[in-house]
Amino acid sequence: MADVRTQLVVRTRGMLSQALGATRARLAAARSDLDTARDRLARTGAAAHRLPQRVGAERDRRLAEIDEQYAAQITALARRTAEAAGEEAPGAASTAWPDWKPTPTVRGEAAGRLRLGAVLLPGAEPVPALVPLLDHGHVHVSGADRTGCDTVVAALLLRALGRATPGALRLIGYDPEHLGGGLAGFAPLSTAGLLTFVGPGGLAHLLDDLTDQIRRINETVLAGEYTSLRELAAATGRRPEPWRVAVLLGGDEPSRHERSQLNRVIRTGAACGVHLVVRGIELPDEPTVERVMVGPKVTTFSGATSLPVRLDPPPPAHLVTETCRQVATEVAAGPPPAPFTDLLPPDDKLWQEDSSTALVAPIGDGPQGRPVLLTLGDYPPHALIGGPSGTGKTNLIFAWIGALAARYSPHELEFYLLDFKEGVSFARFAQGRRDPSWLPHMRLVGINVNTDREFGLALLRFLAEELRRRADAAKRHEVTKLSELRAVDPEGRWPRIVAVVDEFQMLLAGRDAMAREAADLLEDLARRGRSQGIHLVLASQDVRGIEALWGRPALVAQFTLRIALPKALRILAERNDAAQSLPRHHAVVNAESGMVEGNQVARIPSASDWGTWSELQHRLWRMRPPDAAPARLFDGDAIPRLVDAPDFAALRPLDAAGSEQVGATRAAGSARGPVALLGEIIDVQARSAGLRLPRAPGRNLAVLGTRVDEACAVLDAAARSLARQHRPGTARFSIACLDPDADSSARSLYEALDADAAWYDEETIAELMAETADGLDHAAALGQPHYLLLYAVDAATGRLSARVGQRSGLDHLRHVLHNGPERRTHVLAWWRGVARMRSDLGGPASRTDQIGAWVALDVQGGELTSSLYPGNGGPDWYPRPWRGLFFDRAVHRIGQTIIPYGPSS
Numbered sequence: 001m002a003d004v005r006t007q008l009v010v011r012t013r014g015m016l017s018q019a020l021g022a023t024r025a026r027l028a029a030a031r032s033d034l035d036t037a038r039d040r041l042a043r044t045g046a047a048a049h050r051l052p053q054r055v056g057a058e059r060d061r062r063l064a065e066i067d068e069q070y071a072a073q074i075t076a077l078a079r080r081t082a083e084a085a086g087e088e089a090p091g092a093a094s095t096a097w098p099d100w101k102p103t104p105t106v107r108g109e110a111a112g113r114l115r116l117g118a119v120l121l122p123g124a125e126p127v128p129a130l131v132p133l134l135d136h137g138h139v140h141v142s143g144a145d146r147t148g149c150d151t152v153v154a155a156l157l158l159r160a161l162g163r164a165t166p167g168a169l170r171l172i173g174y175d176p177e178h179l180g181g182g183l184a185g186f187a188p189l190s191t192a193g194l195l196t197f198v199g200p201g202g203l204a205h206l207l208d209d210l211t212d213q214i215r216r217i218n219e220t221v222l223a224g225e226y227t228s229l230r231e232l233a234a235a236t237g238r239r240p241e242p243w244r245v246a247v248l249l250g251g252d253e254p255s256r257h258e259r260s261q262l263n264r265v266i267r268t269g270a271a272c273g274v275h276l277v278v279r280g281i282e283l284p285d286e287p288t289v290e291r292v293m294v295g296p297k298v299t300t301f302s303g304a305t306s307l308p309v310r311l312d313p314p315p316p317a318h319l320v321t322e323t324c325r326q327v328a329t330e331v332a333a334g335p336p337p338a339p340f341t342d343l344l345p346p347d348d349k350l351w352q353e354d355s356s357t358a359l360v361a362p363i364g365d366g367p368q369g370r371p372v373l374l375t376l377g378d379y380p381p382h383a384l385i386g387g388p389s390g391t392g393k394t395n396l397i398f399a400w401i402g403a404l405a406a407r408y409s410p411h412e413l414e415f416y417l418l419d420f421k422e423g424v425s426f427a428r429f430a431q432g433r434r435d436p437s438w439l440p441h442m443r444l445v446g447i448n449v450n451t452d453r454e455f456g457l458a459l460l461r462f463l464a465e466e467l468r469r470r471a472d473a474a475k476r477h478e479v480t481k482l483s484e485l486r487a488v489d490p491e492g493r494w495p496r497i498v499a500v501v502d503e504f505q506m507l508l509a510g511r512d513a514m515a516r517e518a519a520d521l522l523e524d525l526a527r528r529g530r531s532q533g534i535h536l537v538l539a540s541q542d543v544r545g546i547e548a549l550w551g552r553p554a555l556v557a558q559f560t561l562r563i564a565l566p567k568a569l570r571i572l573a574e575r576n577d578a579a580q581s582l583p584r585h586h587a588v589v590n591a592e593s594g595m596v597e598g599n600q601v602a603r604i605p606s607a608s609d610w611g612t613w614s615e616l617q618h619r620l621w622r623m624r625p626p627d628a629a630p631a632r633l634f635d636g637d638a639i640p641r642l643v644d645a646p647d648f649a650a651l652r653p654l655d656a657a658g659s660e661q662v663g664a665t666r667a668a669g670s671a672r673g674p675v676a677l678l679g680e681i682i683d684v685q686a687r688s689a690g691l692r693l694p695r696a697p698g699r700n701l702a703v704l705g706t707r708v709d710e711a712c713a714v715l716d717a718a719a720r721s722l723a724r725q726h727r728p729g730t731a732r733f734s735i736a737c738l739d740p741d742a743d744s745s746a747r748s749l750y751e752a753l754d755a756d757a758a759w760y761d762e763e764t765i766a767e768l769m770a771e772t773a774d775g776l777d778h779a780a781a782l783g784q785p786h787y788l789l790l791y792a793v794d795a796a797t798g799r800l801s802a803r804v805g806q807r808s809g810l811d812h813l814r815h816v817l818h819n820g821p822e823r824r825t826h827v828l829a830w831w832r833g834v835a836r837m838r839s840d841l842g843g844p845a846s847r848t849d850q851i852g853a854w855v856a857l858d859v860q861g862g863e864l865t866s867s868l869y870p871g872n873g874g875p876d877w878y879p880r881p882w883r884g885l886f887f888d889r890a891v892h893r894i895g896q897t898i899i900p901y902g903p904s905s
């Protein structure tokens with residue numbers, strides 16, 4: 001049992017010992033686990049202790065990174081915004097005041113926004129704070145800080161002014177509380193009408209006016225074609241209407257009417273350039289209203305209320321007044337001229353137009369920037385240009401001629417130009433000494449025509465002849481007008497002719513035969529020229545010119561194209577006063593005989609200054625056809641020279657029978673015999689007046705008057721031209737000079753004629769007369785022509801009265817005058833008065849048949865009566881310097897005005 005027990009105990013003990021061992025092992029393992037766990041705990045604890053520091057550092061790094069990025073982004077954003085602001089508000093719209101100057105918009109450029117200050121962004125450069133005004137909307141300024149508000153208004157207005165070309169911005173001030181004091185700095189603008197003030201109580205009127213302007217601009221300027229002036233300006237490059245900025249500074253609460261007008265302007269004004277800058281009057285919340293709230297420290301804009309704005313300092317007072325003064329001065333000086341090149345076609349289109357049906361060319365641009373065209377054709381056929389002196393008629397003529405000459409070749413168009421007033425500007429169309437170019441279309445230029453109405457008449461006669469030629473050609477081809485003639489005769493040369501006469505009233509001055517003929521010719525040309533391509537352009541600076549025409553309604557009616565320069569009177573129809581309010585360098589063009597409906601206003605480019613014109617002329621001159629000849633230049637102030645006269649150059653020695661076939665035959669009919677050239681005829685061609693000296697009674701010349709130089713010039717030209725028709729030794733020239741003042745001229749002739757000439761004076765003249773008279777009876781006299789050139793012959797009357805034998809010297813003179821011409825002996829004598837001549841011829845009542853021709857200098861027409869001139873009362877002749885009246889009873893019906901040739905050497 002004990003064994004059992006023992007065994008049991010042993011087993012139990014064993015079991016216990018095993019259990020103990022196991023337990024110990026487990027304990028040890030547990031302890032080891034515990035240590036491991038403790039160890040991990042300790043490590044975990046240590047790690048856990050280190051983690052927050054790392055996370056914090058990481059967070060700080062990330063935050064710093066974000067800050068950096070944010071700052072960089074803000075800086076970049078601010079920079080980009082500033083750049084964009086620079087573009088949005090260029091030049092005067094944003095430049096700081098110390099460097100500020102006006103920078104007006106150019107050709108259709110947008111006015112942009114206007115800077116008032118800077119937006120303050122923490123950590124970044126300030127960004128310009130801009131408000132839109134011109135072409136955008138309206139600005140409402142509020143806040144208790146009156147100085148700040150004044151700064152905003154002044155800055156806005158000055159910047160807006162600086163973005164507008166002078167005159168393109170008008171201010172209307174309504175300042176009932178301070179009576180304009182709020183806009184005092186801008187006062188100089190009022191001198192040019194660019195700033196007007198409306199008194200207290202005038203708000204309704206002001207707003208009514210603005211709404212009227214808006215309606216007018218919508219109806220007539222935008223006319224459904226554009227939605228805003230801004231759009232029109234961008235499309236055309238022109239701004240036909242100024243910006244109108246009404247500055248409303250406080251006042252009573254607006255009435256209902258005022259309120260509704262205000263609302264209308266706010267809604268519709270910006271498209272028409274009508275804007276409001278308002279303080280002290282509430283405005284409705286409209287998208288077009290930008291609000292500027294000026295606070296004591298910061299200012300905010302309605303566009304970005306959360307961003308504070310620091311206002312710029314106010315513009316310096318002197319900058320405001322000086323700018324306004326300058327703008328006013330420029331406006332008073334008038335708009336800048338438009339470039340002449342605007343009127344010209346592109347280079348590859350020069351001379352490309354066809355004039356068959358009409359001549360069409362621009363003369364300037366209209367209010368919308370479109371060209372205003374002038375047409376000359378069947379309708380309208382002729383033009384009247386009017387404007388007081390200095391308003392630009394000459395310039396307009398240059399511009400028109402330039403625009404036409406650039407489009408039509410000389411084959412299509414010819415000009416004839418006559419300027420009755422003094423001045424040489426048209427001379428440049430002809431070849432000059434300084435400038436060899438000429439306008440290839442120009443056929444005739446008459447300058448300084450002044451009192452030489454004969455030249456105007458000659459032009460009209462020439463045109464009448466051309467009209468006849470064209471009408472005949474049309475008849476031959478069985479057509480009626482130029483366009484048809486050109487179609488059936490394509491090879492013919494039928495250019496349209498434009499004849500321009502400046503100060504044309506001079507042509508019609510006086511009530512004499514010349515004025516009557518001029519008016520008749522004008523009327524005929526005006527009536528029939530229309531269909532034959534002959535167009536008249538008449539210009540006049542004063543009403544008298546027009547009134548000269550007014551007496552002839554049929555004539556005036558043909559001039560359906562009217563061009564009125566500023567302040568022109570009576571060019572347009574009676575009730576059409578559009579020219580009275582024209583700005584400088586503008587013209588009313590009206591193709592409806594001046595009726596209001598036909599008015600078109602054009603801005604005329606500057607075309608008359610030498611540089612501008614000569615560039616075009618040189619270009620066209622280089623393009624001229626190879627056979628082009630320069631225009632004939634008639635200068636009323638110039639003295640022609642015999643050696644330059646084509647008729648003189650054409651003279652040749654005569655054959656034995658005394659006939660020759662030279663151009664001068666044209667000048668004096670077809671009679672045979674030598675011709676004495678006396679001077680230049682006032683005519684379209686530079687022809688000479690010639691006196692034929694055939695063997696026929698009366699073929700003598702008397703030069704009458706006291707002017708020594710002119711008398712000498714006539715005798716000199718006569719003798720030199722006669723000498724050219726005789727070979728040396730075949731004609732005699734006896735020169736007797738009895739006036740010491742004529743001596744040098746007579747001697748120079750004597751020397752030029754060399755061996756053919758003999759010299760006589762007071763002592764020897766009686767001898768000359770006696771010898772010549774006696775010689776007439778000898779057969780030898782028949783063979784050789786003998787010309788007696790007697791200078792101041794009346795000075796020898798005393799000597800010649802003395803009898804030598806049967807006869808006195810005067811008897812001999814009369815005998816020579818009577819019988820000489822048939823024996824080739826001609827007297828060309830200068831008497832210093834008609835009475836003196838008559839006395840030498842035999843007394844006051846003596847006949848003058850032996851004086852077949854005369855040149856009157858300073859002798860009144862009334863003295864040239866009885867047998868000297870047909871009819872009663874003598875010719876219409878009023879003496880004038882360096883002009884003579886030539887009458888040859890063998891060929892003339894009326895006297896012919898001549899210009900003596902100047903000294904030959």
Ligand SMILES: Nc1ncnc2c1ncn2[C@@H]1O[C@H](COP(=O)(O)OP(=O)(O)OP(=O)(O)O)[C@@H](O)[C@H]1O
Binds near residue numbers: 387391585603607608
């Ligand atoms: N459209 C223009 N643009 C710029 N300048 C102009 C223009 N028209 C005229 N002028 C200038 O004005 C001045 C007077 O012009 P212009 O000689 O053409 O006048 P006018 O009417 O012919 O005068 P007058 O009859 O006294 O000769 C000139 O100096 C001319 O250059």
